[in-house]
C-alpha cells in the first residue's frame with residue numbers, strides 16, 4: 001500500500017516507488033492500494049507515476065472530490081485559462097492515467113476505484129498460511145465534511161463577469177483521508193492532515209465519536225498535519241492509541257509558520273516519548289549567538305530559521321518471523337528521535 005507521494009530530491013522519482021523497487025518488490029502486482037489523502041502539493045508530487053507503475057493497485061481519494069464541480073475544476077485549471085493552484089496539475093495527470101486504464105465504455109465512468117469516506121473499508125486481505133489478515137479503513141472525511149466540501153468546491157468555479165480568484169480550496173485538510181490499518185491484531189493510525197474543528201461532526205472529534213469506526217488502539221501513529229496544534233486532539237491519543245505509541249512526525253518547513261513548534265511537540269509528548277521526526281523541526285529557535293551578532297541579524301531580518309539538509313527518513317518495520325509486536329525503528333539522514 002502506498003499513501004501519498006513526494007519526490008526524491010536527486011532522482012526526482014516518487015520516493016515510495018524507489019523504496020519498494022530497491023526492496024525487490026514488483027510494484028505492478030504487489031501494491032494493492034494507493035491512497036491520496038488530500039490535494040495539497042506536499043502530498044501529491046509524483047502520484048500519477050505511482051498510479052501507472054502500480055497497475056494492480058486500487059486508487060483511492062477523498063469522497064469530497066467526487067462532485068462534478070471538482071472534476072470540472074480540474075479541467076478548467078488544466079487549460080491554463082485559470083490561475084493554477086496546488087495539486088491541480090497532478091490531479092489532471094492522475095485523471096489521464098485513470099482514463100487510460102479504464103475498461104468502461106462511458107467516459108463519465110472514469111474516476112478513482114474507491115472513494116474514501118469515514119468508516120468505509122478500503123481493503124481486506126484474509127490471512128493465508130504465511131501471513132496475517134490485513135484491513136484498511138478510512139476514518140474520514142465525515143458526512144458533514146462532504147456536504148461542506150461540495151458547496152465550497154462549487155464556489156471555486158470561475159463565473160463570467162467576476163474577477164478570477166486564486167484557486168485555493170479553503171480547507172482540503174478537513175476532507176483529508178485518515179486511515180486505520182489492521183495487520184493481524186495490531187493497529188496503525190495514519191493521521192493524514194486531518195485537523196480539528198469546533199463542530200463535532202467534523203475533523204478529529206467526528207472520528208473519535210464515530211460509533212462505526214474500527215475499535216482498538218493503534219501502536220503506531222503518523223501524527224496528523226505535521227504535528228500542528230490545530231490537528232492535536234487529546235482524545236485521539238487517549239482513546240485511539242496505546243500509551244507510548246510510536247509517533248511518526250513529518251515537519252513542514254515552508255510556509256510562514258513551520259511545523260511543528262516546540263509547544264506542539266510537548267503536547268504529543270504528554271502521550272508518548274517515542275516521537276520520531278523525518279527532519280529537524282524547523283520552527284525551533286535558532287541557537288543564540290553573540291549579542292552583537294544577534295542584534296545585527298534582528299535589524300536586517302524579520303524572521304530567522306535554522307536551515308538543514310534534505311528530508312530524512314524514519315523506517316518502522318515489523319517482522320512476521322520475530323512477531324509483529326516488536327517493531328524496529330531506524331533513522332536515516334536528518335531524521336531523529338525527539339527526546
Ligand SMILES: [Zn+2]
Pocket residue numbers: 040042043193225226
Ligand atoms: Zn501536509
